[in-house]
Amino acid sequence: MVYFAKWKIILVAIVSILGLASAFPNFLSEEDAAALPGFMPSQQINLGLDLQGGSHLLLEVDVAAVLSQRREGLVDAIRDGMRGGTPRIGYRRLGIRGECVGFDLLREEDLSRARRIVRDLDTNSFDPQLETNVDGLVVTVCATVTGKREILTSAVQQSIEIVRRRIDELGTREPTIQRQGSDRILVQVPGIDDPERLKAIIGKTARMTFHLVDQTNSAAASCGAGRRRPPGTVCLPSQDEFDAANNPIMYLVKRRIMVDGENLVDAQGTFQDGQAVVSFRFDSVGARRFGTVTRQNVGQPFAIVLDKKVVSAPRINEPILGGNGIISGNFTIQTAGDLALLLRAGALPAPLTVLEERTVGAELGADSIAAGEFASVLAIVLVIVFMAAAYGLFGFMADVALILNIVLIAAVLSMLQATLTLPGIAGIVLTIGMAVDANVLIFERIREEARNGRTPISAVDAGYSRALTTIIDANITTLIAAVLLFQFGSGPIKGFAVTLAVGLLTSMFTAIMVTRMMVVLWLHRRRPKKLPL
């Protein structure tokens, strides 16, 4: 005798009500959904960037640059350490050797002091980040595996922080910025209308430094192939001044940094004499240092260097003691504003490379939603009509289950706060077609059993119990595909996997529980002699 337990009826009722309540906010506008009373669920399905429009950028931190910067820093630190000792430690050939830093000691008795200097540079004594090898008088210092990992991790974290600050400054809503893998950053910014500007702002390292310009030698005599640079200087091209042959003008500047952009506390794009400029303010340390240097070098030019290019090289007319200054250059309002933004947000520890970009305009997103909605509704109507035509009353019950199934998919997606993408909509449409499969299996089985001479009740009973294993076997294989897609797919494809898997699970529930309940209740009420199948 077919029997449908009371608790199962209650379960179906509860799931249906919860499903309806959770799916409901999706039919409201964002404001109306937020205004729902507290006991009602108000979360809506997240739309993927391909549906709401926006930019997806995959960035990579330049690991080689991070490590090489770290080696340069190590060279400076070792030099300072050895010069600072009393008596001075004699050394020569201090510099980068492959992946390491090396130097030759002049006297063997300095070895233990040199070792101590290096050890003191290691910030972590439990898990050393530096490793010293000595061969006679030759000392090499290398980063250990954990040391390298540590350097990389902090560089990535710092980059994420800086990128977040820069994007926040742009005033976009709800950007997602997260670490991916060991050295990558995924940036998702919804509703951006100028992706090129976004890329330009993220892609700049924006390291600003102030240097004195070498006055004793000329850039023309020192820069270029085959010419010797005086020690302690470096040749840097201008950012926007060009000579007759359209090559950037070169500046010969002192390598030593007067003041670092790290000491900036504020920067704003503004106007001076009708020209767009960037005004800045140093913190107390920066202001003091800037004051000292400008006092000592009145009348000399200093170079403002951004990412190894000279923005401008004004003359110091008088000591600048207040810590405020202005950068003039060939700026437009927009470029001055962007530079100020970059200076406020701080410099990236290393350059970022854009590995992948996917930007969808808001208009295409809206078109995709409209097309997806229409296709879904059409698919539902077609399947509903077909099922009713093929199975009559039973098909109608399957249709009710199908509609409940779609409500449940929307409910689960809202509750999980999963992201609905365009392929995700395809997954839902596909589920609409496949969801009725479980019911088709059951109804066909019932038909067959009835044909073999079973009474309606016995046929229904046998149909459900026999079809069950088949339904589970058949759905598990598709679930396997969905899980692997989720694991290996990227962005939008993950969305497809999610809706496919959710749709399969909810369709099993609606087929096994909901239609069964309807069929059994109908049988009890009508007690038909013959099934209308």
Add this chain to the structure above:
Amino acid sequence: MRLISLVPTNTKINFLKFRKIAAVFSLLLCVASAGIFSAKGLNFGIDFRGGILIEIRTQGPADISKLRGTLSGLGLGEVQLQEFGQASDVLIRIERQAGGEKAQLVAVELAKKALGNEVNYRRTEFVGPKVGGELIEAGVTAVLLALGAMLVYIWFRFEWQFGVGAVVALLHDVLLTIGIFALLGLEFNLSTVAAILTIAGYSINDTVVVYDRVRENLRKYKQMPLAELLNVSINGTLSRTLLTSVTTLLALSALYFFGGEVLAGFSFAMIWGVIVGTYSSIFIAVPLLVYMKLRRTGLIVGDTDGDDAAAAGKSAN
């Protein structure tokens, strides 16, 4: 109300009779697919090959030859333009630029500058060489793992012979899907891989339903010759196989015709896969069992749930 029925009740079609013709037919199609694939290759999208894709909408119908002139003057290598959905929408594909990621970014900027601000940028995608390689790897891994996992599941739930049959049918479906993509030069991208995996799931799903019936009948009719038993099983599930294919195809057609241009490739692959998958379950997966020694006794001894008793009870009816 009279119900429509796709399949007359109690069909007794001798499907197994067609097994040799079907085998030859499928073999030819598979060889052709492999041949076209190796001769023509696949039209890989930027997901795998790297490169740039820009979809624009112009004011009024697009002048493709003028746009082509503008873009080909930039020295960006091969530039393909294609009307996309409607006359004002153009899909621009720019081949992967020599050099690293930076070179691609520069090319995007150049192209946008040349196209100007009058056009509406609906979509800009660029995939650098590094990510393209990784996406290929992830796609291949996902497909292989899926095939492997399904094989293991079927092996676990049935006998190994069923697993072999199902996977042969599956490979057949995947190969033919790749074949049609190569033949028609359709773009093969990430969503195609998703489609192939879904086709794999659907094809196995279809096969499993018939196999379940075969297993049940093996227990029920111990004396029936195998070929006849397989025929009975296919006929018994035929109506379900076709009905489900029809509902799935109905939904997919809605997607193909009205779901927007971006999903058209995906839905096409799925439609093809459903047709091929339905065919292969009936004509490949099940007939293959004839050639493999199914241990009937093993199935009964190893599995003594209620099915046997139910079958016995029914034969007494």
